[in-house]
Amino acid sequence: MVDLTLGAVYLGERRARFTVWAPKVERLDLHLLTPRERLVPMERGERGYWSVVATDVEPGTRYWYRLEGERDLPDPASRWQPLGVHGPSALVDPTGFAWTDREWRGRPQDALIFYELHVGAFTPEGTFDAVVPHLPELAELGITAIELMPVSQFPGERNWGYDAVYPFAVQHSYGGPDGLRRLVDACHRQGITVFLDVIYNHLGPEGNYLGEYGFYFTERYRTPWGPAINFDGPASDEVRRYVIENALMWLREYHIDGFRLDAVHAILDQRPLHILEELSQAIHREAERQGRLIHVIAESDANDPRLIAHPAAGGYGLDGVWSDDFHHSLHSLLTGERQGYYQDYGSLDHLARALRSGFTYTGQYSPHRRRSHGRPAPLAHPRQFVVCAQNHDQVGNRAAGERLSQLVSLAQLKLAAATVILSPYLPLLFMGEEYGETAPFQYFTSHSDPDLARAVREGRRREFAAFAWGDEVPDPQDPATFERSKLQRALREQRQHAALQAYYRELLRLRRSIPALATLDREGIDVQVREEHRSIIVHRQAGNSRACLILCFAAQAQSIPLSLEPGVWSVRLDSEAERWNGQGSRLGDQLAVNSMVNLGAQPWSAILLEHEDDS
Incomplete structure (x- = not known):
């Protein structure tokens, strides 16, 4: 298999290599539009890969691939389509960008x-x-x-x-x-x-020319959005590589x-x-x-x-x-x-x-x-x-x-x-x-094909039928829908x-700062349902850190009995506190707990308690 990078790769000194998988094509030319228009014949290799090194090109050079000496199409691996999906492709030099993130290593998944x-x-x-x-x-x-x-x-x-x-x-x-x-x-x-x-x-329907180059799609399966990508049929090695x-x-x-x-x-x-x-x-x-x-x-x-x-x-x-x-x-x-x-x-x-x-x-x-x-x-x-x-x-x-x-x-x-x-x-x-x-x-599009635009409108209406949301679906093509x-x-x-x-x-600060919340560990999680109080109680623990989250889905205020570890529990958050534009908290700053406590929760509220560990 050709090990060259797909698409157009700038090699420096006004040279670039162009590589495309086009097994369906018998003749393929590189049609350069700038800085001077010309056709450059491409050479076919194994498994339908075509390649050529062109000179007198530079970043920004626009080009097509000409199939069978007749039709100009964009590059399936184009890095830039400055005139849209139906326009020519353009050569890009990624090495010309001055990155400043040399020391960046990313973030752990937990964070x-x-x-x-x-x-x-x-x-x-x-x-x-x-x-x-x-x-x-x-x-x-x-x-x-x-x-x-x-x-x-x-x-x-x-x-x-x-x-x-x-x-x-x-x-x-x-x-x-x-x-x-x-x-x-x-x-x-x-x-x-x-x-x-x-x-x-x-892939989307408008501007999708990949099927004219190779066997990118399969009729063995269908997706809700059109033909499935060919990941397991003949020629699928090349599609997977793409x-x-x-x-x-x-x-x-x-x-x-x-x-x-x-x-x-x-x-x-x-x-x-x-x-x-x-x-x-x-x-x-x-x-x-x-x-x-x-x-x-x-x-x-x-x-x-x-x-x-x-x-x-x-x-x-x-x-x-x-x-x-x-x-x-x-x-x-x-x-x-x-x-x-x-x-x-x-x-x-x-x-x-x-x-x-x-x-x-x-x-x-x-x-x-x-x-x-x-x-x-x-x-x-x-x-x-x-x-x-x-x-x-x-x-x-x-x-x-x-x-x-x-x-x-x-x-x-x-x-x-x-x-x-x-x-x-x-x-x-x-x-x-x-x-x-x-x-x-809202869902918005700007297709140039009127038949496709009409099909999108009708498809959206059919999609919502099961939800009984009515027929008033905003027109995806209307610029006002986007605005x-x-x-x-x-x-x-x-x-x-x-x-x-x-x-x-x-x-987000509480999630970071309380170890019981910052530590994502299934062993430290206990979830209880209190149907009579329309509430869910979530206990979290990590080492000596303990937190209790009360999620009240009731439409009326509740007095919720809680079994908590004896000691002092601090009220770290009450979503109905006045500072959050709420009705006012029914709690103080701390709770002294022997073993049971009745917690006053406002309707549709969340309360977070943290255990003060004296050890």
């Missing part, structure tokens, strides 16, 4: 606090550079990792990113390759790791610290060495080579512990997985919603099971799926689960894109935040959540929103 953001909607400008001024505030809040929604080249100027068709190219409207490098470098200066959301289960090389490019050329792998349950592979395991191995080898901490987190609703199990135990060796169960259990308790997949949730026990083990469904019958679902994960470590009260999917895949701030009260927002941040898992915040952003996050989805930062200056942001900051 990750995720902040998911969409580059286009995070600021009015919608660029990588516009994110940079906000990094000090995120670091001060307690964020240690930003998770960027996909930034690979997609059609037009507006998109969630899951319609990307050039996995190696950085979206031109966000600022292109160097814009992303500047953002990553600035994050590292603030001590913030950068995770990238990558899509290895499908995906793995893409991941390594982000690590080498952009200093990315980790990945969120989109919808891995839609990655279909019957080979003995699953592509996820092979990908994980390649990423971790690269991390070792670079001497950095690099993490791979999967998004999956399958509740399959094989994703995060060690390969020696038959797993794929990924570092973590999103817990949909945690979100769904919490959301249904707060909102009372039972439509769609929320019909599987709604009891305190559902959330308690997620708090104990990361998953709610570990083989039980799922009414929504009409079958048993999930599998126990007894060997999983708490740091392997990412949990949230909101994320782009759960907000944006509502018909109107309402955030939780539009669905529940301030008290419930604070209860949700404490449940997530003080859990034994890795918390994820969705941009703006920390101050109670009220702007929706409505941008953050309204001025809200942070208003009293309630400022108090909420201060509350989030305090939760």
Whole structure:
């Protein structure tokens, strides 16, 4: 197999090597547009790889590949599409960027606090550079990792990113390759790791020319978004190489610290060495080579512990997985919603099971799926689960894109935040959540194909039918849908929103500073359900440090009997304290406990107690 790097590699001295996998093609030429237009014949090697070294080129040179002497198409491994998905590719020299993060080694997994953001909607400008001024505030809040929604080249100027068709190219409207490098470098200066959301289960429809080059797709499977990627059929070695090389490019050329792998349950592979395991191995080898901490987190609703199990135990060796169960259990308790997949949730026990083990469904019958679902994960470590009260999917895949701030009260927002941040898992915040952003996050696109745009509109309506949210679905193609989805930062200056942001900051400080909370250890966790008081009690312990978290989901004030270790317990947090714009705490600063205590909890509140150890 050709061991040359895919795509265009600048060699210096106005020379560049171009390599592409195109087994379907009998003739292939490099069509250079700048600095002077010309055709350069390419040489075919084994397994359908074509390559050539061209002279008189420089970074920024634009080019096509001409197939069969007739049709010009962009490079499947293009690093830059300055004119969009239908335009020519451009040569990039990653070695020309002046990095300042030479000493950066990343952060351990236990310390990750995720902040998911969409580059286009995070600021009015919608660029990588516009994110940079906000990094000090995120670091001060307690964020240690930003998770960027996909930034690979997609059609037009507006998109969630899951319609990307050039996995190696950085979206031109966000600022292109160097814009992303500047953002990553600035994050590292603030001590913030950068995770990238990558899509290895499908490619978008518009501008997707890969099938004209090679056997990238298979008809053996279908995904909800179109043809599946060919990971296990004939010629799949080359397709797997394409995906793995893409991941390594982000690590080498952009200093990315980790990945969120989109919808891995839609990655279909019957080979003995699953592509996820092979990908994980390649990423971790690269991390070792670079001497950095690099993490791979999967998004999956399958509740399959094989994703995060060690390969020696038959797993794929990924570092973590999103817990949909945690979100769904919490959301249904707060909102009372039972439509769609929320019909599987709604009891305190559902959330308690997620708090104990990361998953709610570990083989039980799922009414929504009409079958048993999930599998126990007894060997999983708490740091392997990412949990949230909101994320782009759960907000944006509502018909109107309402955030939780539009669905529940301030008290419930604070209860949700404490449940997530003080859990034994890795918390994820969705941009703006920390101050109670009220702007929706709606689904937006800017396809140029009118038939595709119409199909997207109709598909969104069908998708929401099971939730009975009505037919009023915002038009994804309307620029106003995108504009409505941008953050309204001025809200942070208003009293309630400022108090909420201060509350989030305090939760994150408590998580760091109390050893029982900072230590993610399943052995030190005990979760109890008090149905009669509509409450969940979570005991955490690490060495001599003890903490007790009371989560009250009752609509009326409660007097909750607690069995606690004798001694003095300090009230570290009451979400209904006046400083958090609450009704006022019913507790003092300390509790003297013999063995039992009746705790006064306000409706929809969270209380954190810490044991004062005299030893």
